[in-house]
Ligand SMILES: Nc1ncnc2c1ncn2[C@@H]1O[C@H](COP(=O)(O)OP(=O)(O)O)[C@@H](O)[C@H]1O
């Protein structure tokens with residue numbers, strides 16, 4: 001069964017009198033345990049599509065079913081619930097709470113899920129251990145490197161065991177070596193059975209994925225499966 | 241119910257974190273409400289204290305006592321007309337006493353201001369009240385020692401005195417004043433009684449505690465100039481219900497005694513504590529309205545300040561709000577977070593204000609006996625919570641209805 005099924009989605013932004021067609025007519029199905037890279041030039045609608053998939057935004061027209069349930073008919077509260085339980089976001093700019101330590105940042109979605117204090121602390125710490133930050137639990141974002149910050153954000157996305165991880169240019173603010181390490185982490189997460197959709201505009205990053213969707217001017221240009229799997233050279237850094 | 245409690249607790253934790261992460265700003269925000277609550281509670285405590293003292297003081301005058309006097313306490317009769325009135329004399333008092341049937345007690349009163357001494361101790365500017373033995377029946381005096389002077393003593397103008405509790409404290413700090421001889425304006429008087437504490441500070445020298453009571457004849461004898469002054473006739477009604485009748489009778493009797501023709505106006509005034517009460521009420525009314533206005537204004541300014549800072553805080557945290565929404569915070573959760581934040585800030589500011597008010601009240605208590613009322617405490621807490629909610633509402637609503645995508649894009 002597919003997790004995501006969108007048909008003929010369009011998104012139009014009104015800027016003054018002008019209309020911006022961020023997405024024109026996009027249809028896409030994504031199955032469980034897929035690893036999809038979305039590529040395309042700047043302004044092609046990648047982020048708009050991701051926001052749509054992540055139930056942060058609603059399409060101007062078209063159909064969106066998440067696990068077989070129509071999203072367009074959902075109330076604000078139901079959308080918040082889906083975002084909380086089913087979706088894990090990873091942003092280019094990390095979006096961590098600056099004054100809170102790693103554990104509290106990772107705990108955040110569990111607070112909104114109503115998980116009791118002791119359990120959520122335990123789960124947050126486990127998630128941080130899973131992304132390799134065992135000895136950075138009490139560090140605040142400004143005491144962490146860029147790569148470590150993104151790991152905290154990834155732990156935050158994983159901690160609720162979501163159906164899907166959405167990452168919008170997760171390596172965009174990192175140097176290429178750290179970027180590779182983060183991609184290695186995503187690879188590992190995928191291996192554990194997670195579904196990942198990842199936006200990037202760098203070919204070598206996209207090579208990690210099993211499927212590449214290319215956008216241009218709000219339309220899907222190509223949608224291809226990659227046969228040869230990229231084997232991370234940096235596996236050693238992940239083994240712990 | 242459990243989820244509401246959970247959300248409340250978590251919302252509170254988030255609010256506390258937000259406050260802790262910007263302590264200086266939170267403290268500046270608190271300042272407005274702090275000042276407001278301090279002013280409100282201190283004001284109401286002070287007014288309450290003044291009021292208590294006044295009521296206590298006025299009740300020592302007795303609500304059922306009439307004061308027939310050449311002068312009106314409160315009136316629109318021109319003062320020069322009153323000045324031209326004939327003096328009320330002892331003879332008139334005697335005739336009045338014989339003719340008036342309703343009063344429970346009638347007493348003539350004259351006053352002089354003298355220095356009172358016992359050995360080296362002295363009290364200046366003491367009101368010396370001269371009257372007769374019936375005077376005590378026009379009051380509610382109680383005695384800590386001794387008695388009021390007797391009819392025999394007053395008829396014979398004996399040099400005896402009853403002293404107020406404050407006078408006793410000042411002249412006899414560590415001995416009984418009974419049977420001691422004090423000097424009033426240089427003349428010897430034997431103390432026969434000491435009043436228990438009666439009045440209140442608010443009456444000042446008119447407070448019985450600060451007075452000395454002697455037979456009226458001794459005043460005429462020792463302080464001769466008083467002989468040519470007008471006396472006051474104190475008239476006590478048999479019961480508070482009979483005050484009006486007694487007053488009507490007193491007016492008729494007094495007109496007769498003064499030999500007034502039917503078309504002449506009264507050449508005396510009948511005063512009552514009521515007039516004092518009315519005058520007081522209007523003064524206190526003005527103080528209260530002014531106080532209400534000042535405190536209302538300071539709270540309003542405080543609330544605007546809090547709202548302003550909360551708006552800034554929402555704006556600053558736009559990205560955070562977007563993130564919280566993206567990971568599952570509902571509108572009402574965000575709303576609660578900011579409402580709780582402003583409420584906590586106001587509540588803490590309010591509690592600090594209460595503490596300050598308690599300290600100020602203790603200071604005021606040095607001058608006016610008073611204490612903070614539980615009502616003022618509830619008022620203070622209520623006001624701070626209400627201000628917090630009201631001033632937090634608009635900013636919290638702005639935060640709650642933010643579009644998550646827009647908020648996340650905010651730089
Ligand atoms: N909130 C918005 N208001 C107006 N135009 C927008 C908004 N968000 C995106 N756009 C426009 O939609 C197009 C696609 O944007 P986006 O999805 O962010 O592109 P990408 O992520 O691929 O660079 C761009 O032309 C952008 O200017």
Ligand SMILES: [Mg+2]
Nearest residue numbers: 046047048168
């Ligand atoms: Mg983008």
